[in-house]
Amino acid sequence: MKSFTEYLWFNTPTRRGLVNITEEIGAVVGKSGVREGLCLVSAMHITSAIWVNDEEPGLKEDVMEWLEKLAPVADYRHHRTGEDNGDAHLKRTVMHHQTILPITKGALDLGPWEQVFYAEFDGKRKKRVIIKILGE
Amino acid sequence: MKSFTEYLWFNTPTRRGLVNITEEIGAVVGKSGVREGLCLVSAMHITSAIWVNDEEPGLKEDVMEWLEKLAPVADYRHHRTGEDNGDAHLKRTVMHHQTILPITKGALDLGPWEQVFYAEFDGKRKKRVIIKILGE
Amino acid sequence: MKSFTEYLWFNTPTRRGLVNITEEIGAVVGKSGVREGLCLVSAMHITSAIWVNDEEPGLKEDVMEWLEKLAPVADYRHHRTGEDNGDAHLKRTVMHHQTILPITKGALDLGPWEQVFYAEFDGKRKKRVIIKILGE
Numbered sequence: 001m002k003s004f005t006e007y008l009w010f011n012t013p014t015r016r017g018l019v020n021i022t023e024e025i026g027a028v029v030g031k032s033g034v035r036e037g038l039c040l041v042s043a044m045h046i047t048s049a050i051w052v053n054d055e056e057p058g059l060k061e062d063v064m065e066w067l068e069k070l071a072p073v074a075d076y077r078h079h080r081t082g083e084d085n086g087d088a089h090l091k092r093t094v095m096h097h098q099t100i101l102p103i104t105k106g107a108l109d110l111g112p113w114e115q116v117f118y119a120e121f122d123g124k125r126k127k128r129v130i131i132k133i134l135g136e
Numbered sequence: 137m138k139s140f141t142e143y144l145w146f147n148t149p150t151r152r153g154l155v156n157i158t159e160e161i162g163a164v165v166g167k168s169g170v171r172e173g174l175c176l177v178s179a180m181h182i183t184s185a186i187w188v189n190d191e192e193p194g195l196k197e198d199v200m201e202w203l204e205k206l207a208p209v210a211d212y213r214h215h216r217t218g219e220d221n222g223d224a225h226l227k228r229t230v231m232h233h234q235t236i237l238p239i240t241k242g243a244l245d246l247g248p249w250e251q252v253f254y255a256e257f258d259g260k261r262k263k264r265v266i267i268k269i270l271g272e
Numbered sequence: 273m274k275s276f277t278e279y280l281w282f283n284t285p286t287r288r289g290l291v292n293i294t295e296e297i298g299a300v301v302g303k304s305g306v307r308e309g310l311c312l313v314s315a316m317h318i319t320s321a322i323w324v325n326d327e328e329p330g331l332k333e334d335v336m337e338w339l340e341k342l343a344p345v346a347d348y349r350h351h352r353t354g355e356d357n358g359d360a361h362l363k364r365t366v367m368h369h370q371t372i373l374p375i376t377k378g379a380l381d382l383g384p385w386e387q388v389f390y391a392e393f394d395g396k397r398k399k400r401v402i403i404k405i406l407g408e
Binding site for chain 3: 005077079
Protein backbone atom coordinates (compact mmCIF):
# COMPACT_ATOMS: atom_id res chain seq x y z
CA MET A 1 0.00 0.00 0.00
CA LYS A 2 1.09 3.51 -0.81
CA SER A 3 0.03 6.85 0.57
CA PHE A 4 0.92 10.28 -0.74
CA THR A 5 0.10 13.78 0.52
CA GLU A 6 0.40 17.19 -1.06
CA TYR A 7 -1.02 20.62 -0.23
CA LEU A 8 -2.15 23.16 -2.81
CA TRP A 9 -2.02 26.84 -1.80
CA PHE A 10 -4.46 29.49 -2.99
CA ASN A 11 -4.65 33.25 -2.67
CA THR A 12 -7.43 34.34 -5.01
CA PRO A 13 -7.38 37.93 -6.29
CA THR A 14 -11.13 38.26 -5.74
CA ARG A 15 -13.31 37.42 -2.76
CA ARG A 16 -15.26 34.76 -4.67
CA GLY A 17 -14.25 32.55 -7.53
CA LEU A 18 -13.90 29.12 -9.06
CA VAL A 19 -10.42 27.80 -9.88
CA ASN A 20 -10.12 24.68 -12.05
CA ILE A 21 -7.59 22.40 -10.33
CA THR A 22 -8.13 19.20 -12.34
CA GLU A 23 -4.69 19.31 -13.96
CA GLU A 24 -2.84 20.01 -10.71
CA ILE A 25 -4.57 17.05 -9.08
CA GLY A 26 -3.73 14.83 -12.06
CA ALA A 27 -0.09 15.82 -11.72
CA VAL A 28 -0.08 14.91 -8.02
CA VAL A 29 -1.61 11.53 -8.86
CA GLY A 30 1.17 10.96 -11.40
CA LYS A 31 3.83 11.89 -8.85
CA SER A 32 2.32 9.53 -6.24
CA GLY A 33 2.93 6.45 -8.37
CA VAL A 34 -0.45 5.04 -7.24
CA ARG A 35 -2.09 2.97 -10.01
CA GLU A 36 -5.36 1.99 -8.30
CA GLY A 37 -6.75 3.98 -5.41
CA LEU A 38 -8.67 6.90 -3.96
CA CYS A 39 -7.67 10.56 -3.98
CA LEU A 40 -9.16 12.88 -1.35
CA VAL A 41 -9.26 16.58 -2.27
CA SER A 42 -10.43 18.63 0.71
CA ALA A 43 -10.52 22.37 1.45
CA MET A 44 -8.78 23.01 4.78
CA HIS A 45 -10.48 26.39 5.34
CA ILE A 46 -14.12 26.62 6.26
CA THR A 47 -15.19 29.27 3.76
CA SER A 48 -14.13 27.40 0.64
CA ALA A 49 -15.30 24.25 -1.11
CA ILE A 50 -14.51 21.68 -3.77
CA TRP A 51 -17.00 21.45 -6.65
CA VAL A 52 -17.05 18.80 -9.39
CA ASN A 53 -18.86 20.07 -12.44
CA ASP A 54 -18.54 21.52 -15.93
CA GLU A 55 -15.86 23.93 -17.21
CA GLU A 56 -18.43 26.19 -18.87
CA PRO A 57 -18.28 29.95 -18.17
CA GLY A 58 -22.05 30.50 -18.19
CA LEU A 59 -22.68 27.67 -15.74
CA LYS A 60 -19.93 28.95 -13.45
CA GLU A 61 -21.69 32.33 -13.29
CA ASP A 62 -25.03 30.57 -12.78
CA VAL A 63 -23.82 28.60 -9.79
CA MET A 64 -22.33 31.65 -8.06
CA GLU A 65 -25.53 33.66 -8.59
CA TRP A 66 -27.63 30.75 -7.36
CA LEU A 67 -25.51 30.38 -4.23
CA GLU A 68 -26.06 34.07 -3.51
CA LYS A 69 -29.82 33.39 -3.53
CA LEU A 70 -29.57 30.28 -1.32
CA ALA A 71 -27.04 31.75 1.13
CA PRO A 72 -27.06 35.53 0.71
CA VAL A 73 -24.70 38.12 2.10
CA ALA A 74 -26.63 39.28 5.17
CA ASP A 75 -26.30 40.19 8.82
CA TYR A 76 -25.42 36.92 10.56
CA ARG A 77 -24.86 36.25 14.28
CA HIS A 78 -21.38 35.11 13.29
CA HIS A 79 -20.55 38.74 12.53
CA ARG A 80 -20.63 39.61 16.24
CA THR A 81 -17.14 38.06 16.30
CA GLY A 82 -15.90 40.78 13.93
CA GLU A 83 -16.10 38.52 10.87
CA ASP A 84 -18.23 39.46 7.85
CA ASN A 85 -18.23 36.11 6.05
CA GLY A 86 -21.29 34.29 7.42
CA ASP A 87 -22.58 33.74 3.90
CA ALA A 88 -19.28 32.09 2.90
CA HIS A 89 -19.66 29.41 5.60
CA LEU A 90 -23.14 28.61 4.26
CA LYS A 91 -22.21 28.69 0.57
CA ARG A 92 -19.38 26.26 1.28
CA THR A 93 -21.89 23.97 3.02
CA VAL A 94 -24.14 23.79 -0.07
CA MET A 95 -21.16 23.09 -2.35
CA HIS A 96 -19.50 20.61 0.05
CA HIS A 97 -15.87 20.99 0.96
CA GLN A 98 -14.36 17.85 -0.46
CA THR A 99 -14.43 15.15 -3.08
CA ILE A 100 -12.93 11.69 -3.51
CA LEU A 101 -11.59 11.00 -6.99
CA PRO A 102 -11.02 7.43 -8.18
CA ILE A 103 -7.61 6.51 -9.61
CA THR A 104 -7.55 3.77 -12.27
CA LYS A 105 -4.46 2.65 -14.23
CA GLY A 106 -2.41 5.49 -12.77
CA ALA A 107 -4.73 8.37 -13.70
CA LEU A 108 -7.85 10.16 -12.44
CA ASP A 109 -10.87 8.14 -13.56
CA LEU A 110 -13.27 10.98 -14.41
CA GLY A 111 -16.36 11.16 -16.60
CA PRO A 112 -16.22 13.06 -19.91
CA TRP A 113 -17.21 16.44 -18.41
CA GLU A 114 -16.09 16.13 -14.79
CA GLN A 115 -13.77 18.96 -13.79
CA VAL A 116 -12.67 19.75 -10.23
CA PHE A 117 -12.91 23.30 -8.92
CA TYR A 118 -11.62 25.05 -5.84
CA ALA A 119 -14.54 27.31 -4.86
CA GLU A 120 -13.54 30.38 -2.88
CA PHE A 121 -16.11 32.42 -0.95
CA ASP A 122 -13.83 34.56 1.22
CA GLY A 123 -10.55 34.94 -0.62
CA LYS A 124 -7.73 37.44 -1.00
CA ARG A 125 -5.76 35.48 1.59
CA LYS A 126 -3.71 32.31 1.81
CA LYS A 127 -5.66 29.07 1.99
CA ARG A 128 -4.85 25.41 1.58
CA VAL A 129 -6.33 22.27 0.02
CA ILE A 130 -5.06 18.83 1.01
CA ILE A 131 -4.65 16.05 -1.54
CA LYS A 132 -4.30 12.66 0.10
CA ILE A 133 -3.90 9.55 -2.01
CA LEU A 134 -4.25 5.95 -0.84
CA GLY A 135 -3.79 2.93 -3.08
CA GLU A 136 -1.34 0.56 -4.65
CA MET B 137 -4.38 -4.54 -0.19
CA LYS B 138 -7.07 -5.07 -2.78
CA SER B 139 -8.75 -2.70 -5.17
CA PHE B 140 -11.75 -3.38 -7.35
CA THR B 141 -13.56 -1.24 -9.92
CA GLU B 142 -16.90 -1.59 -11.64
CA TYR B 143 -19.09 0.77 -13.65
CA LEU B 144 -22.89 0.83 -13.52
CA TRP B 145 -24.71 2.10 -16.61
CA PHE B 146 -28.01 3.98 -16.53
CA ASN B 147 -30.46 5.15 -19.15
CA THR B 148 -33.53 6.31 -17.25
CA PRO B 149 -36.87 6.34 -19.12
CA THR B 150 -37.75 9.75 -17.61
CA ARG B 151 -35.75 12.96 -17.34
CA ARG B 152 -35.73 12.88 -13.52
CA GLY B 153 -35.82 9.98 -11.13
CA LEU B 154 -34.37 8.08 -8.21
CA VAL B 155 -33.06 4.54 -8.78
CA ASN B 156 -32.27 2.40 -5.72
CA ILE B 157 -28.86 0.82 -6.36
CA THR B 158 -28.14 -0.58 -2.89
CA GLU B 159 -28.38 -4.22 -3.99
CA GLU B 160 -26.20 -3.72 -7.06
CA ILE B 161 -23.51 -2.10 -4.93
CA GLY B 162 -23.72 -4.92 -2.38
CA ALA B 163 -23.21 -7.44 -5.17
CA VAL B 164 -20.10 -5.59 -6.38
CA VAL B 165 -18.74 -5.59 -2.83
CA GLY B 166 -19.29 -9.36 -2.67
CA LYS B 167 -17.51 -9.86 -5.99
CA SER B 168 -14.54 -7.73 -4.86
CA GLY B 169 -13.66 -10.09 -2.02
CA VAL B 170 -12.85 -7.08 0.19
CA ARG B 171 -13.71 -7.78 3.85
CA GLU B 172 -12.76 -4.42 5.43
CA GLY B 173 -12.58 -1.25 3.38
CA LEU B 174 -14.17 1.73 1.70
CA CYS B 175 -16.44 1.76 -1.35
CA LEU B 176 -16.68 4.93 -3.43
CA VAL B 177 -19.89 5.34 -5.46
CA SER B 178 -19.64 8.39 -7.72
CA ALA B 179 -21.76 9.72 -10.59
CA MET B 180 -19.50 10.31 -13.61
CA HIS B 181 -21.92 12.73 -15.29
CA ILE B 182 -22.46 16.21 -13.95
CA THR B 183 -26.25 16.28 -13.97
CA SER B 184 -26.75 13.28 -11.72
CA ALA B 185 -26.06 12.53 -8.06
CA ILE B 186 -25.85 9.83 -5.40
CA TRP B 187 -28.28 10.19 -2.50
CA VAL B 188 -28.29 8.11 0.69
CA ASN B 189 -31.69 8.16 2.33
CA ASP B 190 -34.95 6.29 2.87
CA GLU B 191 -36.75 3.96 0.42
CA GLU B 192 -40.12 5.62 1.06
CA PRO B 193 -42.21 6.72 -1.95
CA GLY B 194 -43.63 9.86 -0.29
CA LEU B 195 -40.20 11.09 0.76
CA LYS B 196 -38.80 10.43 -2.72
CA GLU B 197 -41.52 12.69 -4.18
CA ASP B 198 -40.86 15.25 -1.43
CA VAL B 199 -37.16 15.50 -2.21
CA MET B 200 -37.72 15.95 -5.94
CA GLU B 201 -40.35 18.67 -5.35
CA TRP B 202 -38.07 20.39 -2.83
CA LEU B 203 -35.13 20.35 -5.27
CA GLU B 204 -37.37 22.02 -7.86
CA LYS B 205 -37.92 24.86 -5.37
CA LEU B 206 -34.22 25.20 -4.47
CA ALA B 207 -32.92 24.87 -8.03
CA PRO B 208 -35.83 25.49 -10.41
CA VAL B 209 -36.07 24.96 -14.13
CA ALA B 210 -35.32 28.48 -15.42
CA ASP B 211 -33.43 30.44 -18.03
CA TYR B 212 -29.76 29.97 -17.11
CA ARG B 213 -26.66 31.43 -18.78
CA HIS B 214 -25.60 27.82 -19.37
CA HIS B 215 -28.40 27.56 -21.94
CA ARG B 216 -26.53 29.89 -24.31
CA THR B 217 -24.48 26.77 -25.15
CA GLY B 218 -27.61 25.09 -26.51
CA GLU B 219 -28.13 23.04 -23.34
CA ASP B 220 -31.39 23.28 -21.36
CA ASN B 221 -30.28 21.52 -18.18
CA GLY B 222 -28.90 24.32 -15.96
CA ASP B 223 -31.25 23.29 -13.15
CA ALA B 224 -29.88 19.72 -13.30
CA HIS B 225 -26.33 20.91 -12.58
CA LEU B 226 -27.60 22.79 -9.51
CA LYS B 227 -29.88 20.00 -8.25
CA ARG B 228 -26.96 17.57 -8.45
CA THR B 229 -24.89 20.04 -6.39
CA VAL B 230 -27.44 20.08 -3.53
CA MET B 231 -27.67 16.28 -3.51
CA HIS B 232 -23.89 15.73 -3.91
CA HIS B 233 -22.58 13.41 -6.55
CA GLN B 234 -20.93 10.70 -4.50
CA THR B 235 -20.83 8.69 -1.33
CA ILE B 236 -18.33 6.49 0.46
CA LEU B 237 -19.80 3.32 1.95
CA PRO B 238 -17.98 1.40 4.67
CA ILE B 239 -17.38 -2.32 4.17
CA THR B 240 -17.24 -4.47 7.33
CA LYS B 241 -16.94 -8.27 7.43
CA GLY B 242 -17.38 -8.46 3.67
CA ALA B 243 -20.62 -6.49 3.39
CA LEU B 244 -21.87 -2.90 3.21
CA ASP B 245 -22.03 -1.55 6.77
CA LEU B 246 -25.22 0.55 6.53
CA GLY B 247 -27.63 1.84 9.15
CA PRO B 248 -31.13 0.32 9.40
CA TRP B 249 -32.72 2.71 6.87
CA GLU B 250 -29.80 3.75 4.69
CA GLN B 251 -30.45 3.08 1.01
CA VAL B 252 -28.33 4.34 -1.87
CA PHE B 253 -29.99 6.06 -4.83
CA TYR B 254 -28.79 7.12 -8.23
CA ALA B 255 -30.49 10.52 -8.72
CA GLU B 256 -31.01 11.51 -12.33
CA PHE B 257 -31.83 15.10 -13.32
CA ASP B 258 -31.24 14.96 -17.08
CA GLY B 259 -31.85 11.41 -18.16
CA LYS B 260 -33.08 9.48 -21.19
CA ARG B 261 -29.47 8.91 -22.20
CA LYS B 262 -26.55 6.67 -21.24
CA LYS B 263 -24.72 7.61 -18.06
CA ARG B 264 -22.23 5.92 -15.78
CA VAL B 265 -21.51 5.53 -12.08
CA ILE B 266 -18.12 4.30 -10.88
CA ILE B 267 -17.80 1.92 -7.93
CA LYS B 268 -14.25 1.79 -6.61
CA ILE B 269 -13.41 -0.39 -3.64
CA LEU B 270 -10.23 -0.27 -1.57
CA GLY B 271 -9.49 -2.55 1.35
CA GLU B 272 -8.25 -5.92 2.45
CA MET C 273 -2.55 -2.14 5.38
CA LYS C 274 -4.64 -1.56 8.44
CA SER C 275 -8.34 -1.00 8.90
CA PHE C 276 -10.14 0.03 12.05
CA THR C 277 -13.84 0.53 12.83
CA GLU C 278 -15.63 2.16 15.72
CA TYR C 279 -19.20 3.34 16.25
CA LEU C 280 -20.17 6.47 18.18
CA TRP C 281 -23.60 6.50 19.81
CA PHE C 282 -25.75 9.61 20.23
CA ASN C 283 -28.97 10.36 22.05
CA THR C 284 -29.34 14.14 21.94
CA PRO C 285 -31.52 15.78 24.63
CA THR C 286 -33.09 18.10 22.02
CA ARG C 287 -34.61 17.37 18.63
CA ARG C 288 -31.99 19.46 16.78
CA GLY C 289 -28.41 20.21 17.64
CA LEU C 290 -24.75 20.23 16.72
CA VAL C 291 -22.33 18.07 18.73
CA ASN C 292 -18.60 18.66 18.26
CA ILE C 293 -17.00 15.21 17.82
CA THR C 294 -13.51 16.26 16.69
CA GLU C 295 -11.80 15.00 19.85
CA GLU C 296 -13.60 11.66 19.87
CA ILE C 297 -12.57 11.08 16.26
CA GLY C 298 -8.98 12.03 17.06
CA ALA C 299 -8.97 9.49 19.88
CA VAL C 300 -10.21 6.74 17.55
CA VAL C 301 -7.47 7.63 15.06
CA GLY C 302 -4.90 7.32 17.86
CA LYS C 303 -6.31 3.93 18.88
CA SER C 304 -6.21 2.66 15.29
CA GLY C 305 -2.45 3.00 15.02
CA VAL C 306 -2.83 4.26 11.45
CA ARG C 307 -0.14 6.83 10.55
CA GLU C 308 -1.16 7.69 6.98
CA GLY C 309 -4.66 7.14 5.73
CA LEU C 310 -8.28 8.14 5.37
CA CYS C 311 -10.95 8.27 8.07
CA LEU C 312 -14.60 8.02 7.06
CA VAL C 313 -17.10 9.56 9.50
CA SER C 314 -20.66 8.78 8.39
CA ALA C 315 -24.07 9.19 10.03
CA MET C 316 -25.89 5.83 9.91
CA HIS C 317 -29.35 7.37 10.39
CA ILE C 318 -31.01 9.32 7.62
CA THR C 319 -32.09 12.37 9.61
CA SER C 320 -28.63 13.35 10.82
CA ALA C 321 -25.49 14.66 9.15
CA ILE C 322 -21.78 15.35 9.57
CA TRP C 323 -20.73 18.99 9.20
CA VAL C 324 -17.18 20.31 9.05
CA ASN C 325 -17.04 23.95 10.04
CA ASP C 326 -16.26 26.46 12.78
CA GLU C 327 -16.77 25.99 16.55
CA GLU C 328 -18.41 29.43 16.90
CA PRO C 329 -21.74 29.68 18.75
CA GLY C 330 -23.17 32.45 16.53
CA LEU C 331 -22.40 30.56 13.34
CA LYS C 332 -23.89 27.38 14.77
CA GLU C 333 -27.17 29.24 15.38
CA ASP C 334 -26.93 30.81 11.92
CA VAL C 335 -26.62 27.48 10.16
CA MET C 336 -29.58 25.95 11.99
CA GLU C 337 -31.78 28.99 11.24
CA TRP C 338 -30.67 28.94 7.60
CA LEU C 339 -31.49 25.23 7.26
CA GLU C 340 -34.98 25.95 8.59
CA LYS C 341 -35.42 28.42 5.72
CA LEU C 342 -34.07 26.04 3.06
CA ALA C 343 -35.86 22.95 4.35
CA PRO C 344 -38.67 24.09 6.66
CA VAL C 345 -40.85 22.09 8.99
CA ALA C 346 -43.95 21.58 6.82
CA ASP C 347 -46.54 19.03 5.76
CA TYR C 348 -44.62 16.50 3.67
CA ARG C 349 -45.91 13.42 1.84
CA HIS C 350 -43.53 11.44 4.02
CA HIS C 351 -45.82 12.18 6.98
CA ARG C 352 -48.52 9.90 5.56
CA THR C 353 -46.37 7.08 7.01
CA GLY C 354 -46.94 8.46 10.52
CA GLU C 355 -43.54 10.20 10.62
CA ASP C 356 -43.27 13.95 11.22
CA ASN C 357 -39.62 14.44 10.25
CA GLY C 358 -39.71 15.19 6.50
CA ASP C 359 -37.74 18.40 7.08
CA ALA C 360 -34.99 16.44 8.86
CA HIS C 361 -34.38 14.25 5.79
CA LEU C 362 -33.97 17.39 3.66
CA LYS C 363 -31.80 19.29 6.17
CA ARG C 364 -29.48 16.32 6.36
CA THR C 365 -29.26 16.33 2.55
CA VAL C 366 -28.06 19.97 2.47
CA MET C 367 -25.48 19.32 5.19
CA HIS C 368 -24.34 15.95 3.73
CA HIS C 369 -24.16 12.92 5.94
CA GLN C 370 -20.46 12.12 5.90
CA THR C 371 -16.92 13.36 5.66
CA ILE C 372 -13.52 11.84 4.95
CA LEU C 373 -10.74 13.15 7.17
CA PRO C 374 -7.09 12.78 6.16
CA ILE C 375 -4.68 11.17 8.65
CA THR C 376 -1.05 12.34 8.47
CA LYS C 377 1.73 11.30 10.88
CA GLY C 378 -0.76 9.51 13.09
CA ALA C 379 -3.20 12.39 13.62
CA LEU C 380 -6.13 14.10 11.91
CA ASP C 381 -4.75 16.51 9.31
CA LEU C 382 -7.21 19.39 9.70
CA GLY C 383 -7.00 23.08 8.82
CA PRO C 384 -6.74 25.69 11.60
CA TRP C 385 -10.50 26.10 12.08
CA GLU C 386 -11.87 22.77 10.88
CA GLN C 387 -14.05 21.09 13.49
CA VAL C 388 -16.29 18.08 12.91
CA PHE C 389 -19.90 18.14 14.09
CA TYR C 390 -22.59 15.55 14.40
CA ALA C 391 -25.71 17.40 13.22
CA GLU C 392 -28.96 16.03 14.61
CA PHE C 393 -32.33 16.96 13.08
CA ASP C 394 -34.60 14.36 14.72
CA GLY C 395 -33.01 13.46 18.01
CA LYS C 396 -34.04 12.32 21.49
CA ARG C 397 -33.35 8.74 20.44
CA LYS C 398 -30.38 6.43 19.95
CA LYS C 399 -28.41 6.93 16.76
CA ARG C 400 -25.03 5.82 15.45
CA VAL C 401 -22.10 7.21 13.50
CA ILE C 402 -19.53 4.90 11.94
CA ILE C 403 -15.83 5.74 11.93
CA LYS C 404 -13.91 3.59 9.46
CA ILE C 405 -10.17 4.09 9.05
CA LEU C 406 -8.02 2.71 6.23
CA GLY C 407 -4.28 3.25 5.96
CA GLU C 408 -0.89 2.09 7.09
